[in-house]
Amino acid sequence: MTNTAAAIVGMCDRGIAAQLIGLLNVIRLGRKFGAHAVLFHTAGQTAGAADLHMLLEPGFVSRWTAALTKQVELSGRPDLVMLLPDLSEAHLAGRIASGERFVIDRPPGILSLMDEGEDQVRREVAGIAAELPFIPEIGAALSEAVGCIEAWGGEDMSQAVALHLCRGGGSPGPSPDHVADEFARSWAARQTAAVLLFADCPQAEAHVARADPGLIAAGGLWAGDLGPEPARRKVLDILLMSRCARIGGASASLTARAAAALGGRRFCPLPEFLSPGERHQAASALIDRIVNDPASFLDLPDLVRSAEQAAIAAQTAGQGMRLARALCEQGVWTRARPFLRHVIAASALAGGDEALARVEAGRGLAESVLNHHATMQCRQVLDLIAGQDDPRDPASQDGFLVALLTDPAVESPTRDRLADLHLGRDGAMARTLMFPVGVLAARSHPAVSDGRPALAVWACRLDWQELLPDEAACRPMRDRPPLHAKLAMLGPELAEVEQALVSGHALASPQPGETLDRLGLAAAALSLHGRHARALRLLKWLVRQRPDDPLTRKRLADVMFRLDRAEEGHAQLQAALRSRPDNPLLHLSLACRAADQGDARRAWDAHRHAGLIWSGSRIVSLLADQLRNRLAARR
Numbered sequence: 001m002t003n004t005a006a007a008i009v010g011m012c013d014r015g016i017a018a019q020l021i022g023l024l025n026v027i028r029l030g031r032k033f034g035a036h037a038v039l040f041h042t043a044g045q046t047a048g049a050a051d052l053h054m055l056l057e058p059g060f061v062s063r064w065t066a067a068l069t070k071q072v073e074l075s076g077r078p079d080l081v082m083l084l085p086d087l088s089e090a091h092l093a094g095r096i097a098s099g100e101r102f103v104i105d106r107p108p109g110i111l112s113l114m115d116e117g118e119d120q121v122r123r124e125v126a127g128i129a130a131e132l133p134f135i136p137e138i139g140a141a142l143s144e145a146v147g148c149i150e151a152w153g154g155e156d157m158s159q160a161v162a163l164h165l166c167r168g169g170g171s172p173g174p175s176p177d178h179v180a181d182e183f184a185r186s187w188a189a190r191q192t193a194a195v196l197l198f199a200d201c202p203q204a205e206a207h208v209a210r211a212d213p214g215l216i217a218a219g220g221l222w223a224g225d226l227g228p229e230p231a232r233r234k235v236l237d238i239l240l241m242s243r244c245a246r247i248g249g250a251s252a253s254l255t256a257r258a259a260a261a262l263g264g265r266r267f268c269p270l271p272e273f274l275s276p277g278e279r280h281q282a283a284s285a286l287i288d289r290i291v292n293d294p295a296s297f298l299d300l301p302d303l304v305r306s307a308e309q310a311a312i313a314a315q316t317a318g319q320g321m322r323l324a325r326a327l328c329e330q331g332v333w334t335r336a337r338p339f340l341r342h343v344i345a346a347s348a349l350a351g352g353d354e355a356l357a358r359v360e361a362g363r364g365l366a367e368s369v370l371n372h373h374a375t376m377q378c379r380q381v382l383d384l385i386a387g388q389d390d391p392r393d394p395a396s397q398d399g400f401l402v403a404l405l406t407d408p409a410v411e412s413p414t415r416d417r418l419a420d421l422h423l424g425r426d427g428a429m430a431r432t433l434m435f436p437v438g439v440l441a442a443r444s445h446p447a448v449s450d451g452r453p454a455l456a457v458w459a460c461r462l463d464w465q466e467l468l469p470d471e472a473a474c475r476p477m478r479d480r481p482p483l484h485a486k487l488a489m490l491g492p493e494l495a496e497v498e499q500a501l502v503s504g505h506a507l508a509s510p511q512p513g514e515t516l517d518r519l520g521l522a523a524a525a526l527s528l529h530g531r532h533a534r535a536l537r538l539l540k541w542l543v544r545q546r547p548d549d550p551l552t553r554k555r556l557a558d559v560m561f562r563l564d565r566a567e568e569g570h571a572q573l574q575a576a577l578r579s580r581p582d583n584p585l586l587h588l589s590l591a592c593r594a595a596d597q598g599d600a601r602r603a604w605d606a607h608r609h610a611g612l613i614w615s616g617s618r619i620v621s622l623l624a625d626q627l628r629n630r631l632a633a634r635r
Contacts, residue, residue, distance in 0.1 A: 007035035007096050009077065010104040011068070016231045017238060017254040018106070019052055023064060024261055025104050025111055027128050028121075029080070032089075033096050040068040055235050057133040076633070077103040082471045084111045085478070086530020108475070109257045109267075114530065126264030129242075138232065142239050145222040149240070152221050153194055160194045162241035163187070163215065164249035164256040167204030167298055172339045172369075176252035178305040182282040182289070183271040185212050187248045190278075196244065198237045198255075207298045238262065248273070271309075283313030291326040294333060304339045311343045314350070315413040321351025328356075338369050342377035346414045349381055354388075357381055376407055380414045387421045397422060397429050401619045404460055405467050410476045412457075419460055432585055434551040435460060436517030458486065462524045463555060464585065466592040469626060483529040490518045490525075494538075501537050516545055520552060527559045535559050550576040554586065557593075566597055584610040588623050595627045598634035603627050 008029050012022035022039050030037025041052075052061045080102050084092070092113065096102075104111065112121040134142075150157055163184055166177035188195045197215040199205040205217035218240065238255060241247050242263030249256025251269035260267035271279050287310050289296060297303035307327060314323040324347040327333055327340050337344070341364030349357035364370055364378035383399030390396075400418040407415050422429040429435075458477045461468070468474055487494055493515050500507045511519075520542055527535035539556045546552055553576035560569035573593065577586050591606035607627060611620050 005036070006038045006101070007033070008037035008080070008102050008104065010037070010039035011106055012039060012041055015254070016052075016055070016234050017258040020235075020238070020258045021107055021109060021254060021261060022104065023052070024125050024128055025107050027064060028124055029104075029111075031128075032124075033093055035096050037064075039065045041065060054229055054231055055134060055138060057135065060133050077101050079471050080104045080111060081107050082474065082478075083530070084113055086114055088115045089113050105471070108252070108254075110261045122261075122264045125261050129262040129264075132262075134235075134239075138235060138239070141224050141232075141236055144224050145236065145240055146243065148222040149196070149218065157240070157243040158245055160196050160244045161188075161191045162196050162198060162218075162244035162247045162256075162259065164198045164237075164241060164247065164253055164259070165200075165204065165208060166250060166253060166255070167199045167201065167208070167302060172301045172304040172336070175301070175305055177250050177254075178302075178309070179250040179253075179270045180282075180286050180306040180309045181208055181211065182286040183274060183279070183309075184208075184248065185215075186274055186278045186282040187268065187270055188212070188215060193245065196241075198241055200234075204298055211296070280313070280317070283310060283317070284319075286310045287314055287319055287323055291322065294326075294331070300335060300339075304336050307336070307340055307343055311347050312411050312413060314347055316350075319351075320347040320349070321353060324348040324351055324353065324356065338367050339374075341367055341370060342374040342381070345378055345381040349384065350413065350417075354385055358385060373407075373409070376403070377412070377414060379403075380407070380412075380418060384414055384418050384421065387418065391421060391427060398614075398618050400429060401432075401617075402622065404457065405464065405619065406469060406473070406622065408473050408476060410480055416457065419457060423460060432583060433460065434463070434554075434580075434583070436514075436521065456489070459489075459521060462521065462528060463551065463558070464589070465528065465558070466561075466589055466596070467585070467623065469622075478528060483525060483531075486525045487522055490522045491515075493519060494522045497541070498534065498538065501541055507541075511545060516542060520555065524555050524558070527555065527562060530562075532559055532563055548579050550579040550583065550586065553579070554589065557589075561593055561596075566593070569593065582613060584613040584617070584620070587613070588620070591623065591627060592630070595630035595634070598631065600631050603631065 008026060010022045010026040012018050019039075019041070026037045026039045029035070052065060078100075081104060083102075110121060110125055112118070146157055149160075153160065165179065165181075165184055166175065195215050196218040197205055197209055198218050199208065202217075202219045205219045209215045209217040209220075218237070234255070238259045239262065241256070241259035242261075242265060244263070244265065246266045246268060247256050247260045247263075248268040248270055251272050257267055259265070271282065274282065286306060290307055290310055294303065297306060307323075310323060311320075314320050324344050327337065327344050327347070333340075341360045345357045345361035345364060348354075348360065358381075361378040361381040365375055365382075367375075370378070379399060380403050383396045383403070386393045387396030387400070396418075400422045403412075403415045403418055409415070423433070423435055458481070461477050465474055465477070481489075497507060497519060499505075519538060523535045523538040523542065526532075526538070536556075536559055539552060539559065542549075542552045543556065553572045557569045557572035557576065560566070560572060570590075570593065573586070573590050577583070577590065580586060587606045587610035591603045591610065594600075594602035594606060604627070607620070607624060610623075611617070614620050
């Protein structure tokens with residue numbers, strides 16, 4: 001069988017940590033299901049398979065990897081990054097046996113099936129990692145470095161703790177790999193063992209360690225030479241960290257995740273691993289440092305990225321104006337200000353200075369150094385200002401939908417305030433999304449300046465996954481919070497109703513409307529997380545309670561599409577449209593579903609209907625680009 005016909009294909013075109021994670025996933029799943037599996041890399045990229053060839057024995061690399069060329073056709077393969085958490089081992093085995101082929105597209109870590117235990121997966125991966133045939137130079141350097149560190153510490157490295165920080169160089173723009181020093185030090189302070197600090201350059205290690213005597217710069221304990229290849233030093237750091245008892249690092253740090261996977265160790269994502277009290281205390285200390293000692297940051301990227309992390313805490317803790325004023329001061333912040341227009345704008349608006357927020361957001365939209373995520377935040381600030389002046393402002397309403405469906409951030413106070421503004425009442429946007437405004441239990445973290453909780457964004461997005469730009473945009477909605485936490489937010493009725501439906505016992509009828517709303521959201525959450533049988537059982541009962549409810553029909557359609565029962569899905573979607581023919585999102589949903597089936601005529605006809613209802617809408621325009629991409633992928 002050729003590599004292009006492999007049952008499981010891994011995709012990876014980034015650095016060595018991502019390569020190792022991709023390789024471990026491919027080997028584990030290939031062996032587990034007795035399937036042909038291969039990791040593809042992007043030919044010609046400096047972070048491609050050449051890195052693996054410089055680190056592992058060539059024969060092993062050739063066995064498990066291949067170059068990705070333009071002739072390789074991978075479209076149409078379901079992505080196991082999205083599917084695996086909601087598939088059982090038996091279910092995936094059956095699909096592979098039937099000839100279905102899958103892709104693992106840039107995994108954020110080690111993947112596991114819904115019925116696999118965490119310890120089981122950790123042991124399997126560590127066993128594979130122990131078999132990786134690193135070249136002799138790596139093995140010799142590892143032995144020497146471990147010896148030096150253990151001689152310094154007087155004990156086995158397995159007793160130590162590793163902390164990885166992404167620092168040094170790069171663009172000052174946002175980085176998911178960044179965690180500010182204060183959060184890292186808060187985690188390190190609770191450790192009872194020695195904390196070895198690893199960073200991406202020696203200067204960064206020394207800088208952070210100088211500010212905290214409790215951190216030991218690992219690079220300073222070993223002075224060996226691995227030659228000019230940076231990938232070799234990177235993999236040595238990963239292997240050293242893998243020897244430690246546990247590993248802390250930014251939640252998106254592939255380096256820290258790769259180390260944890262190789263060693264079968266526990267990964268502690270930061271700042272999420274901290275308690276609420278620890279996070280609050282660390283955030284306050286970070287804000288104080290930004291205000292009082294901005295020169296203490298390593299470099300411009302460290303300063304900018306730390307300010308972005310501080311902004312979320314400042315906006316929700318009543319310190320938005322304090323942070324905004326500090327960022328506007330001259331001196332060390334002068335060079336940083338163009339990169340922080342969005343932070344100043346959002347912080348000023350949270351602090352009540354609408355004029356400053358408007359000016360900085362406007363300048364941010366014209367700032368060439370800001371990336372798409374930052375300009376998106378500037379636009380959200382202006383949309384929120386317009387909505388606060390007039391909640392019926394069409395541009396603000398349209399901007400809220402764009403933010404809801406395109407902003408991938410897990411925490412975004414301005415976006416959450418937009419949601420609170422437009423969905424916190426039974427207004428036009430609540431009717432368009434058909435969102436059950438009365439389901440107040442579906443609220444999460446404090447995200448507005450007066451301390452009130454904002455509507456949980458996952459709940460607002462739950463019924464419109466097909467409108468999100470790609471599968472990666474769905475991951476935050478699935479991962480945070482996990483399914484059990486989502487269901488817990490929706491009240492106690494689900495268990496009682498499910499038990500009655502399974503046993504055939506009669507349920508009280510009619511149920512209160514708010515109860516049905518919560519049960520509908522629960523069914524949508526079950527469907528999102530692959531519990532299709534439970535979702536179907538609940539939704540069929542809800543249809544009997546509300547036969548003409550368009551949202552229940554739409555949710556039933558979503559389950560059918562996820563089960564590849566497209567004809568039944570379209571029938572339910574049409575039933576929803578018969579109840580609400582004036583709902584543009586239902587037309588856009590139909591357009592996306594048709595595009596995914598390769599039906600261009602139906603897709604563009606539905607898109608045209610949405611445009612007639614929502615003339616000039618940004619979301620309609622954005623969906624047009626998505627339709628072109630989806631239809632092209634089906635050709």
